[in-house]
Amino acid sequence: MPRRGRAKKEGPESGEDSDEYRKKRDRNNLAVKRSRVKSKQKTQETVSRVNELKNENTVLEEKVNTLTKELGFLKELFLAHASNNVDKSKFDGLDLQKLLEDTSSASTSNN
Amino acid sequence: MPRRGRAKKEGPESGEDSDEYRKKRDRNNLAVKRSRVKSKQKTQETVSRVNELKNENTVLEEKVNTLTKELGFLKELFLAHASNNVDKSKFDGLDLQKLLEDTSSASTSNN
DNA sequence: ATCGATTGCGCAATAC
DNA sequence: GGTATTGCGCAATCGA
Numbered sequence: 001m002p003r004r005g006r007a008k009k010e011g012p013e014s015g016e017d018s019d020e021y022r023k024k025r026d027r028n029n030l031a032v033k034r035s036r037v038k039s040k041q042k043t044q045e046t047v048s049r050v051n052e053l054k055n056e057n058t059v060l061e062e063k064v065n066t067l068t069k070e071l072g073f074l075k076e077l078f079l080a081h082a083s084n085n086v087d088k089s090k091f092d093g094l095d096l097q098k099l100l101e102d103t104s105s106a107s108t109s110n111n
Numbered sequence: 112m113p114r115r116g117r118a119k120k121e122g123p124e125s126g127e128d129s130d131e132y133r134k135k136r137d138r139n140n141l142a143v144k145r146s147r148v149k150s151k152q153k154t155q156e157t158v159s160r161v162n163e164l165k166n167e168n169t170v171l172e173e174k175v176n177t178l179t180k181e182l183g184f185l186k187e188l189f190l191a192h193a194s195n196n197v198d199k200s201k202f203d204g205l206d207l208q209k210l211l212e213d214t215s216s217a218s219t220s221n222n
Numbered sequence: 223a224t225c226g227a228t229t230g231c232g233c234a235a236t237a238c
Numbered sequence: 239g240g241t242a243t244t245g246c247g248c249a250a251t252c253g254a
Contacts, residue, residue, distance in 0.1 A: 029247060031226050036245090039228085046157050053164035060171035067178035074185045081192075140232060142241055147230090150243085
């Protein structure tokens with residue numbers, strides 16, 4: 001839609017002559033200011049949000065690394081013990097590797 | 112700084128009379144449009160970035176949950192086995208709970 | 223039909 | 239000596 005960018009001086013399309021008109025313009029100008037301040041605030045908040053999320057992300061990645069290492073260590077320990085210990089009747093027939101994978105899947109789909 | 116909002120018609124402060132002036136204005140108007148398009152693009156990208164980060168975040172949280180559950184399961188399994196199996200010479204003198212905690216700390220500070 | 227809110231646009235000052 | 243950015247006002251439009 002054509003927003004009429006500054007024509008010459010057309011007739012009193014908007015207001016009447018100058019009384020109500022001026023008040024109207026002033027009120028609108030204030031509204032415009034409010035609106036723009038608001039808009040800038042929102043933009044700023046969005047930028048801030050990006051930083052917050054980046055930080056949370058970093059923390060979570062560190063957590064995942066830590067947990068992954070812990071888990072790797074435990075799995076190794078577990079498997080080592082299982083293969084060294086002949087008396088592992090409790091785990092007979094158990095494929096530990098698979099068991100752990102299944103556990104993973106179960107947790108995931110359970111979430 | 113006062114940006115002179117729409118005064119009457121002062122002298123030719125900006126351009127000379129009307130030849131160069133018009134060209135200058137037209138060029139500036141184009142520049143303004145470019146600048147504003149650019150600005151809006153950047154804002155939009157920031158909004159998109161928030162969504163990307165939110166998604167990554169969700170994935171990472173799920174990962175942490177899964178890993179935590181796996182780890183909990185393994186620890187339990189480990190402890191259960193340790194206490195049920197008399198022939199746990201390999202683990203004699205090992206405080207598993209503490210071992211796991213130490214492992215955690217090590218991984219964390221190692222990161 | 224009446225208000226404020228939002229938006230495209232142009233101007234002028236200024237930042238670069 | 240130009241473009242880019244920004245505050246501001248106008249008018250059209252949206253929205254309630």
